[in-house]
Amino acid sequence: MMPTGVGSDTINAIPATTRIMIVAGEASGDIYGAELVREAQLLNPGLHFLGIGGKRMHEAGVEILVDSADMAVMGLVEVLKHFGVISSAFFKLKNILQKDPPELLILIDYPGFNLRLAKVAKKAGVKVLYYISPKVWAWKAGRIRTIAATVSRMAVIFPFEVPLYEKAGAPVSFVGHPMLDLVNVRMNRVEAASSFNLDPSRKIIGLFPGSRRSEIERILPAIIAAAALLQKRFPDIQFVLPLASTLTEDDINPHLQRSGITPVITRHRIHDLIRACDAIISVSGTVTLEIALIGTPMVIIYKLAPFTYQVAKRVVKIEHIGLCNIVAGRGLVRELIQGQANPEAIAAEITTIITDAAYRTAMTAELATIRGKLGGGGAAVRTASLALDLINSGRDPAEAGDKP
Numbered sequence: 001m002m003p004t005g006v007g008s009d010t011i012n013a014i015p016a017t018t019r020i021m022i023v024a025g026e027a028s029g030d031i032y033g034a035e036l037v038r039e040a041q042l043l044n045p046g047l048h049f050l051g052i053g054g055k056r057m058h059e060a061g062v063e064i065l066v067d068s069a070d071m072a073v074m075g076l077v078e079v080l081k082h083f084g085v086i087s088s089a090f091f092k093l094k095n096i097l098q099k100d101p102p103e104l105l106i107l108i109d110y111p112g113f114n115l116r117l118a119k120v121a122k123k124a125g126v127k128v129l130y131y132i133s134p135k136v137w138a139w140k141a142g143r144i145r146t147i148a149a150t151v152s153r154m155a156v157i158f159p160f161e162v163p164l165y166e167k168a169g170a171p172v173s174f175v176g177h178p179m180l181d182l183v184n185v186r187m188n189r190v191e192a193a194s195s196f197n198l199d200p201s202r203k204i205i206g207l208f209p210g211s212r213r214s215e216i217e218r219i220l221p222a223i224i225a226a227a228a229l230l231q232k233r234f235p236d237i238q239f240v241l242p243l244a245s246t247l248t249e250d251d252i253n254p255h256l257q258r259s260g261i262t263p264v265i266t267r268h269r270i271h272d273l274i275r276a277c278d279a280i281i282s283v284s285g286t287v288t289l290e291i292a293l294i295g296t297p298m299v300i301i302y303k304l305a306p307f308t309y310q311v312a313k314r315v316v317k318i319e320h321i322g323l324c325n326i327v328a329g330r331g332l333v334r335e336l337i338q339g340q341a342n343p344e345a346i347a348a349e350i351t352t353i354i355t356d357a358a359y360r361t362a363m364t365a366e367l368a369t370i371r372g373k374l375g376g377g378g379a380a381v382r383t384a385s386l387a388l389d390l391i392n393s394g395r396d397p398a399e400a401g402d403k404p
Contacts, residue, residue, distance in 0.1 A: 018044075018391060019102040021093065021126075022051040022062060023117065025071040025110035027211035027244045028286040030054035032132060032178045032380070033108050037062055040384035050102070052089060055245045065092060069246035071113070086113060093117060097124045103391045107151075108132050115143060118150040127152040127390045131175075131383050133161050144168040152390055155383045158327070159375060175382040176375035179286070183293040185275045192276035196240065196264055203354055204238045205230060206273065206280035206296070207263055208287055211244035213251055215283055218303045220255045223281050225343035227261045230350060239263035240277065242270045279353040279360075281346055284321045284335070292324035292332075292367045297360050299334050299349040300325075301341040327373050332366040
């Protein structure tokens, strides 16, 4: 299914001084937001973006009011711990929406925060474009009603999301998955490994612990312990660890000290790094889709705070947690969740991947089917065009609840 429902004939009518608020609370949203901003600036140079984001959005020209690194938490317990920071950020943006409203609010995923902000924007008469849908197909389906009531248009990245919003009466466009444009590796494995000063003749294992500090605390210890087991079994094994823009080396160093594991740590060229790996231990998240598109075998792991996990078990409606498995509609890759995500089980799955050629070949072949399920490229430019169309449609005082 190809992306549909986008296009603009009036882009050039927008003044160059137009202000757009944009909110991306996590590392993946920072990446997608940066691409969207760049495409919007190409369509209409001089647009001024401000809001919540990280390094990549800042580099794209966004005026960062709150660093997304301080917002990237998941789970009830973790959100409570960071309530002060999140609350302060919310009221900062709320104040702008009410007292000096921008022409448009663009929200990227991060639904707990962004849906509340959408309500504020609705009352202020600010149009809302929501890019990267909340996972209403997995849990909290009732959010669709809030979205239909507050969001001017949804820009969704999975084709199966369209009928869900159409049924709820929410304006929706399928724009394709932005990762299709971002994943473009031209190196083979030997070239990629050599570019990181790794020995391509030895096995290379990726350690992908996530982009949130809460994930580092919960999950990285098990990943490192699994790596230690693998190092005992395969003494010449090599490890690599990509560091998200929302993290610093101080976040991971305490976990690496005294572990005996000395991975190559890098912030750059993650897709080349994925290509260099023979197998990857990955936290569940957007990165699993990147890995799948490149075709590197992996095991997906995840752990939540115990209370959060008990709640999640009761409300989550889907069989799989890994995006590659969700898109495929079946378990292409093994998932180890909560207690199952222990060092022994993780190391055992990686051992199977790197020693069982048939198992590895079958997984690689299955991963190759993912790309065809995600539509075509061009998600960022389609979404930018939608944004500019919404700005041209103007503010509606009646929608904002303004009295005549």
